[in-house]
Amino acid sequence: MRTEGTLTRLDRVFARLDREPQRPAHIDMPRMSRHRVVLFSATLAFYLAIVWAVVTTSWLVRLDWQVMFFRPYQQWPQIHAFLDYYVVLGQRGPTAVMVASWLGWRSWRQRTLRPLLTLATSLLLLNITVGAAKYGMGRLGPHYATVIGSNEMGMGGDIFPSGHTANAVVTWGILAYLASTPRARRWLSAGSAVTSLGVGLTTVYLGTHWLSDVLLGWAAGLLILLALPWFEPLIARVEQLLFDLRDRWRDRRGRPATAAPAAPADAPVVLGPRAPARDEAPVARETVGAGRPPRPAVYLAPGPHTTRAERTPVTPAGSRRPPHPDRAPRGTTSTARS
Secondary structure, three states: OOOHHOOOHHHHHHHHOOOOOOOOOOOOOOOOOOHHHHHHHHHHHHHHHHHHHHOOOOOHHHHHHOOOOOOOOHHHHHHHHHHHEEEEEEHHHHHHHHHHHEEEHHHHHHOOOHHHHHHHHHHHHHHHHHHHHHHHHHHOOOOOOOOOOOOOOOOOOOOOHHHHHHHHHHHHHHHHOOOOHHHHHHHHHHHHHHHHHHHHHHHHHHHHOOHHHHHHHHHHHHHHHHHHHHHHHHHHHHHHHHHHHHHHHHHHHHHHOOOOOOOOOOOOOOOOOOOOOOOOOOOOOOOOOOOOOOEEEEEEEEOOOOOOOOOOOOOOOOOOOOOOOOOOOOOOOOOOOO
């Protein structure tokens, strides 16, 4: 009987996912090649050039002021509402949640923690490098500028470089970095570049960043993506450590309780030595067989008992009854008693 016609769309999707390999063997880790080293060096030089141009109050600072006086949000107010929502693609919290959800699904499907660990490493590097540059240079934004034409450096601000731009480059670029095929890597690289470019220009449009802040944010995010292959060995060691801890926890949790094995019915029972009391002689070890009846207790020892009428009352003055001829004197052992 054919049942393929009754499958729903969701059933077909899960059936397709079940045919995917758990650990794709064709996924290779990016290496720090010579081409990547050249790109990293060029991006670092561009980063330092932007910082130097702003510190020396060069033509780039004058361009920043010209764009600020142009006030793009007043020139094109019809797109203001859309760009208020579009700039969220550069905020760290929402974008990290969205990308982490997708990478978590990939980690579960591929039985590996590398996507999540790579995302965590990139965000940690982003917070350290961009945060240190922000608070180290202390530049004020366009809305808080004090002197026209100055670079506003060392004034206690935190906008240089642009955190929205750098975060957009890293968060969406990590999808291209972790792509499994060259074609997917090219498409995702183009998409992340367009997204980060739009986020950076949106901050300039809204007046929250200078144009030089956006340029430095692009360079800062690209430096982190280019430096990730240097951290791949550390990511692999952390993943192996986490898997080892998981296996140990599973073994400790799923190990059955070991009970003492029961002795067979025909095996002899060996009584261990008991510590003798102070007034008691030591007792030797004794082996009791299973077929031999146990020795009765002293108060249950078998033997003839005299009736109450035959017992001789004992008084301090002695017995008042004459001894019975058939009764054995007190203190002797009966022959019938074992």
